[in-house]
Amino acid sequence: MNSGDGWTTCALGHRHWGLFGAAGLLLRTPPTQDRAVGLQLRADRSHHGGTWGILGGARHEDETAVEAALREAGEEATVDLDQVRVEASYVDDHGGWAYTTIVASASSTMPLAPRNWESDAVRWVPLPEVDGLALHPGFATTWPLLRDVGPAPVLVVDAANVMGSRPDGWWRDRAGAARRLRDQLAAVPEGLPARDLATVAPDGVRSFPAVVLVVEGQAHGTESVDGVEVVSATGSGDDAIVEEVSRRRTVDRPVRVVTADRELRARVEDLGAQVLGPRTLLDLLSRPA
Ligand SMILES: [Zn+2]
Incomplete structure (x- = not known):
């Protein structure tokens, strides 16, 4: 495994530092608290020392941006x-090198402090104070884009309805079709385009929804996997989705x-949920990141 350490x-x-690019974590306070972000004052002897930025660093060769950002933080x-709940990502691509910012929410205002030599300080900075700091140039570019990115939604998928919208032989094997849909939903390590999920975000931001797949009838017994929680409707599928x-x-x-x-x-609209069509979801799943 190549650590990617190098200029x-x-x-x-x-x-830039990071042969395979770099990634960092834009950590936000819980939404019910006064808004703040977890920032790092970079140590004097680091690149752009003395500026404030996000925790992060070089990506390993075999790591996703999410894995790298969490590991570095x-x-x-x-x-x-x-x-920490991952909500969104944004790639600042310079050509031949890219920095991926992972936007995440903390479930509490956990105490923040440095753990190694790379930071002189790590703390929660209230949103109105961020622009007054000497910012790392990379973070200064992405901060105005990402400060108001909306939270990743919960995506509740009507499995029978979505399966019915693609003629792939699902009627011969409903359980198999439900598993295929589940596995497709689980296989989006780069997230889905945020705006297509009706999330407030600039172009290019990808969102990491929590996925709930509601199955019924012969698809019962479909098991949950990493990234997709499967709910088996005991009665009507519609009632289970509303619940x-x-x-x-x-x-x-x-x-x-x-x-x-x-x-x-x-x-579901009566309950305040927004609705996406099956075609929209299937198109998003088949479109490369
Ligand atoms: Zn560059």
Whole structure:
């Protein structure tokens, strides 16, 4: 495994650390608290020392940006990764080198402090104070874009309805079709385009929704996997979906329902959920990041 430690020059002529690019964690306070972000004062002897930026560093060769950002944050500061929920990502591509910012929410205002030599300080900075700091040039570019990115939604998927919208032989093997859909939903390590999920975000931001797949009938027994929670409807599938929407909607977590069923649409919209069509979801899943 190559750690990616090393200097490289991007197409814009800058020198950057990280042979495979770099990634960092833009950590936000819980949405119910006064808004603040966890920032690092870079140690004097580091690149751009004395500026404020986000925790992060070089990506390893075999790492996703999410894995790299979480690992670096855990190495550099007292970030309790069990209390961090990944919500969105944004790639600042310089050509030949790119920096991926992972936007995440903390479930508590955990105490933040440096864990190694790379930071002189790590602390929660209230949003109105960020622009008054000497910012790292990379962070100064992305901060105005990312400060108001909306939370990743809960995506409740009407499995029977979505399966029915693609003629792939699902009627011969409903359980197999449900597993295929589940596995497709689980295989999005780069997230989905945020705006297509009706999330407030600039172009290029990708969102990491929590996915709930509601199955019924012969698809019962489909098991949950990493990234997709499967719910088996005991009675009507529509009732189970409505129940999931009521149970999961919170002030900080909007709900999107994927279905083309008009009656169901009206019921979940009454609860404040927005509805996406099956075609939209399938197109997003088949589009490369
Ligand atoms: Zn560059």
